[in-house]
Amino acid sequence: MSSDAVVLDVVVPAFNEALRLPDTLILLRAALADLGVPCRVTVVDNASTDRTSAVVTGAPSGPVPVRLLWCGEPGKGFAVRTGVLASDARYVGFCDADLATAPHALGQVLNLLVEGADAVVGSRAHPESVVEERHSLLRRWGAVAFRGTVRQVVRTVGETQCGFKFFRIDVARRAFAPLRCGGFAFDVEVLGRAERSGARLVEIPVRWVDVPGSRFSPVRHGWQSFVDVAKIRWRLRRADVAPVAPMPVVTLPVTADVSGGAATIGLRP
Template sequence: MEVPPPDVSSDLVVLDVVVPAYNEALRLPDTLVLLRAALAELDVPCRVTVVDNASDDGTSAVVVNAPPGPVPVRLLWCGEPGKGFAVRRGVLASDARYVGFCDADLATAPAALAQVLQLLYDGADAVVGSRAHPESVVEERHSVLRRWGAVAFRGAVRQVVRGVSETQCGFKFFRNDVARRVFAPLRCGGFAFDVEVLGRAERAGARLVEIPVSWVDVPGSRFSPVRHGWQSFVDVAKINWRLRSADVTPVMPLVTLPVTPDVTGGTAAVGMRP
């Protein structure tokens, strides 16, 4: 599906990176510095969209007070708990040519964004970071329980997603129209939401490209094998059942997307809370 690169001389946002954030006031400042620096090196108009997922700390204030720079930062609010719903909020609010998400802890090195953008330029409908890729560099300190749980989870996921070897790395990017198509009907807001997104993308005939990542197990993960593990398996079963009868339209090549120029001038733009 050939999609020529956008006119980078314009003010249109080429890449929008959504960062779901729940009580991330402590590490979000460093994340924004590193992420904006990586995006600035791409030399195309980019933006960071932080979605505050009903935090009760100073997460929103961090975004509001972000210093001006070549990569603007905006804040959106999502009152519906769940990482998947927060990502969905940011994706559906994006007017960029390409949109995706990464985790607030930057466990996946943002240096991979250059490869992501090139693959999207070359016609990929979605680029999926994978820790299971043979070329990935992974530093993890997970317990034996969590490692075996991950193996079992991947086995269950194969019933839904067959085109990628790992679904749970928080580093995925899409052509805007493809992103809207797979996120708009999203019903799973928990940790298994990636499975539903990729499952819908596959069933729509999207071209998924899996890439290696440099990934570090950052302390402070909100995923608990005991509290969330069983629910993730239940969610995958529900997703599998749901997608069996999903009405999807095949993805078609698209050259031009309706977009609105970003006029924030590099400052933080604040989304209104309901």
């Protein structure tokens, strides 16, 4: 691997995120710059009607480049797939535009991938996670029921819906290329495909804050997510999945995180 090759590519799906993206890009690029290896941020404009694209193209230059891709097919899953399949990095993953998951965990993510993990999954269900949420009782009970349903598809992680997941590039392409679900349950299909291919999924704790402005509505999207999981389960039963081949472990100069996420928490809206 050449010294200037991108090691970690972070995909950010964005639909009408012009207001949040400036701060998000500052914080995310700063966290990636601290890793000490070549990184990139890829923002995928998911058919926005605001100035999302202009914000990205107008971002100042820096040690962590930012590129803009366009996805005209509505759905967060399809936007992430666009970014993943366009990546040439050794490792690729995604986080949400609201940075609800603090990016200080990227150092741990990269270390685990370098040490041999096929995928690293941020999980609010991890006993060491710090979660600040303001969800209604309906949404909390809905989340519990959803996790129970998802266990029939993904068995090796406790939670699938946290927007913070990273993969070896070959594992990511194999999981995202045949993606059929573009809605909020797309994570289930991606992790289900990765798991069935024999990929080693490692679950990590996250620092997560319930940021206002979520696109998910329990009334409008909740029932559809359950339907999507049922379709995914049926689809994966019939899928032919090629096994994951082991990749040699490499040594990269990854610097340790020392902030504890404090600065990120303070700057998030």
